[in-house]
Amino acid sequence: MKVLIATEKPFSKVAVDGIRKIVEGAGYEFATLEKYTSADELLAAVADADALIVRSDKVTREVVEAAKNLKIVVRAGAGFDNLDLAACTEKGIVAMNTPGQNSNAVAELALCFMIYMSRNQLTPGTGSELKGKTLGIQAYGNVGRLVASHARGFGMNIMAFDPFVPTEAMEAEGVIVAKTLEELYEKSHFISLHIPATEQTKNSIGYNLLSRMPKGGCLVNTARKEVINEEELIKVLREREDLKYITDVATANHAAIAEEFGKRVYGTPKKMGAETAEANVNAGLAAANQIVDFFTTGNKRFQVNK
Ligand code: 3PG
Numbered sequence: 001m002k003v004l005i006a007t008e009k010p011f012s013k014v015a016v017d018g019i020r021k022i023v024e025g026a027g028y029e030f031a032t033l034e035k036y037t038s039a040d041e042l043l044a045a046v047a048d049a050d051a052l053i054v055r056s057d058k059v060t061r062e063v064v065e066a067a068k069n070l071k072i073v074v075r076a077g078a079g080f081d082n083l084d085l086a087a088c089t090e091k092g093i094v095a096m097n098t099p100g101q102n103s104n105a106v107a108e109l110a111l112c113f114m115i116y117m118s119r120n121q122l123t124p125g126t127g128s129e130l131k132g133k134t135l136g137i138q139a140y141g142n143v144g145r146l147v148a149s150h151a152r153g154f155g156m157n158i159m160a161f162d163p164f165v166p167t168e169a170m171e172a173e174g175v176i177v178a179k180t181l182e183e184l185y186e187k188s189h190f191i192s193l194h195i196p197a198t199e200q201t202k203n204s205i206g207y208n209l210l211s212r213m214p215k216g217g218c219l220v221n222t223a224r225k226e227v228i229n230e231e232e233l234i235k236v237l238r239e240r241e242d243l244k245y246i247t248d249v250a251t252a253n254h255a256a257i258a259e260e261f262g263k264r265v266y267g268t269p270k271k272m273g274a275e276t277a278e279a280n281v282n283a284g285l286a287a288a289n290q291i292v293d294f295f296t297t298g299n300k301r302f303q304v305n306k
Pocket of ligand 1: 009055056057076077078079080102271272273274275
């Protein structure tokens with residue numbers, strides 16, 4: 001049985017060593033493909049893998065078809081928009097994620113982004129404080145909840161919108177529940193996005209929502225760049241000179257956006273939400289344990305292609 005880690009953006013050494021220990025401890029063969037630069041390298045590496053651990057690496061239909069022995073693929077992280085689930089299902093491959101394991105890293109980055117933008121990207125000039133401002137959390141899942149809890153420590157008012165979480169559950173945690181998404185945008189100085197990239201959410205954050213934000217509003221995106229309707233975002237930024245936007249990770253057009261809007265926008269060059277030593281270890285080891293558990297007991301708890 002061979003377990004392959006294929007990561008264009010590698011885990012830390014400590015995480016890789018931990019994964020190796022779990023895999024070899026279970027009696028399986030361990031292999032890595034790190035910092036690969038072409039899809040061909042990935043296609044060759046997966047050829048004899050029985051299990052695959054990835055991060056944001058694209059597991060396309062081509063990859064699935066090249067992986068003749070593959071039985072399980074685990075996305076070490078939350079969002080699994082990089083996996084071709086239909087292709088996995090057709091081939092009888094179990095696809096999983098590791099929910100919650102890197103949430104705190106992303107939540108801390110969201111707070112960091114808010115402060116960074118409130119302080120003019122750490123350049124001279126008068127900034128503002130988070131205290132007393134309203135934070136609107138779009139999607140109250142693992143990350144959204146942590147952002148709420150951290151933001152409370154800064155004295156922010158917390159509002160959230162999530163049609164999949166019962167109102168009482170959010171209220172029990174001191175969150176003001178927005179009845180509509182429009183209300184969330186209308187009442188929030190900061191909007192923090194925690195929605196996955198799906199057919200329904202892609203391009204969904206655009207003019208209608210952003211133009212409703214109060215004066216000085218800031219959109220914080222640690223979710224996925226695909227959920228933003230970039231054309232409409234640019235239109236709002238042109239119309240509203242008070243609005244700000246910060247994103248992990250920047251799109252291909254970001255250089256032009258940054259040039260036009262200067263200190264009102266910022267984008268990380270590479271996605272760094274989950275780039276902490278702790279998140280690497282948590283998500284990487286969870287992925288390895290889930291694989292061993294699947295092979296030894298058949299546990300499919302975190303399967304996402306059911
Ligand atoms: C996730 O969905 O878990 C995060 O976006 C982390 O992605 P990464 O593993 O590519 O850093």
